[in-house]
Amino acid sequence: MTQQTKYNMVKEKIIEWITSGKVRAGEKIYSESNLVKKFGVSRHTVRLAIGDLVHEGWLYREQGAGTFCSGRKLQNKLPENKSPNTNTKNIGVITTYISDYIFPSIIKGIESYLTEQGYSLTFACTDNDIEKEKQCLQSMLNRNIDGLIVEPTKSSSYNPNINFFFEFEQSKIPYLMINQFYPQLVPPHIIVNDQKGGFIATEHLINLGHQKIMGIFKADDLQGVYRMQGFIKAHRENNLTLSPELIINFSTEEQHHLLIDKVKKLLLTSETMPTGIICYNDQVAISVLNCLRELNLRVPEDISIVGFDDSFLAEATETKLTSVTHPKIELGIQAAKWIVSAVENQNIKGNEHSIVYEPELVLRNSTGLVKNDKLITT
Template sequence: MRADAKYKVVKNTIKTWILQGKVKPGEKIYSENELMKIFEVSRHTVRRAVGDLVHEGWLYREQGSGTYCTHRFKKIKHGGSEKNIGVITTYISEYIFPSIIRGIESHLSEEGYSLIVASTDNDIEKEKQCLENMLSRNIDGLIVEPTKSASDNPNLNYYLNLEQNEIPYLMINQFYQSISPPHIILDDEHGGYIATEHLIKLGHKRLLGLFKNDDLQGVNRMKGFFRAIREHHLPFFSDMVITYTTENRDEKTVDEVRALLRSPNRPTGIVCYNDEIALNVLHVTRELGLKVPEDLSIVGYDDSHLTEATEVKLTSVTHPKMDMGIQAAKWIVSQIEDGGDETFSHSKVYTPELVIRHSTREMGEVVHTK
């Protein structure tokens, strides 16, 4: 490894220790000799890396004593200085996320805060990078949509470090259950339930559920799907549910739905994880010459702009989008300015509703087309 590369590894690793809380403010870091052994590098490389971190304000030296971690995250009540809130979402440029961000920005701008936005693409390593970048910018607060919230997450130290340094943070859409942070979410189990019950009440008995299983939203929507089937005593069958992950979403859902819709015992109704997946299903029905809702009823989720984007207007479960963003911004500002809002101390849960459009129909009903 070249000298420049070794220097960057030493510098970035020490910075990560600080950001994760492994080295706390006021705590002495390893000596030069110890760092040389840990990284197997020369004294010059260690001194160069540590010197940069001192210059950038991550570390400070005390003559004759050693090198220490600065109180970098200690916040002073603002008096006209720049105020920054970080927002980390799984995605930015598509689907419902622009509405959430607009809601956040609308309130923060009124309060004089600037917004720093980043996205993880629902990738855990990218989440780590986003957290390090946000913490490096010394933000006042953080709003986060968790990455792969149904899985164990190796980045929890960053959130615990935020707590230790009294930087407020809030999770939206879901949260990491192992640390149970303040959060604003949707009752996704109820959403999955009402979507499924709607089809059952229309007389559908052979249903298919399409759910993402690496995010808690999908897991909980699937729970609602099964709860409705149990409560209404519908028969179970082996291919009743298709699950997928962030990485295999399009390929797996399209291929497996196509195969099921070609079978003689195809489902008559499909409950989809979200409106994007519902549109994928619509594309498959066109390819196979099936009509919606005449041959197949479809329910989406999130009541996004996509529900009105095709010739078949989608029945869908609501998502608060803009209001969720506004409430998240209000909570963060309240925590920074006043120490918290007693009316919403830890969590807020929205109850979704069903918006019925033209993609579902009662079994046996004659559909008249123009």
């Protein structure tokens, strides 16, 4: 028997186990050693066969655990008039973070609707790390999900993981991007108009008389890029000279200590002291508030601050933050409705049914008027 014949025999036998139900979705198959003994072939032949079955979607590997039946191919072979058991429908949800900031509210919205519709959920987070995103996407492909809701990772530059989304498309697994999206894919998405958010936040301070405004923006996510665009646009439309030294960009890796060090250094050394600060989000705004206290600068008497997302943090401190709204729970619900419709109808394509929320500004006491070089709270 030639190696090619042995190789095909191993493949066909494993496929027979899967299609007959001897090995079910999620169950582990025999180890390489057992398969070598069972079929009387070389380990190389077994590895070739297993590798092919993984590539074709019959099996998936979990590092350190073994090789498992995916069930995806079997599901795709169901007759057209026979739908899979709705109890087995599973939606994957990948966000950059899960347990903090606005993400619990978004996930609550997703979970409430999907659970009501009888769907199960598989959660994962990337910590805004490209390698972790790769692992999450591979895991979702292996877990036989029916649809995917995903918040992209470091979306402002080319992402090397977009090939996974082509695999979802080839497998007819619908996916939806939230909060931001990969522009290379032009995918369906639900986002906030971040440029408008940056614009209305900045124009609010300009209307209060501020002319020297610091902008703090995240550089590796599109949200930060668009919010910065709004910041710049507001200066231009109000014929206000922009001070480039007052713009601070930061990366995911810098968002804690290094970012505040940058802010503190600028406030201590710049010849242009800002009277207002636009922050990428409320988390950054809270960190800046703490920094200003250390420098004995008062908010809003010395410096006004605007946050973004109108999160619970906006009212968590003595100084209540003026902040740009984010739909949070509503966005989660709409994302869940979209993915259910896509799974059940399979007629949603491209960005035809994308949603863009228009943000508003919620005024609190972290901003005030500039008058005679002093601030008057509103």
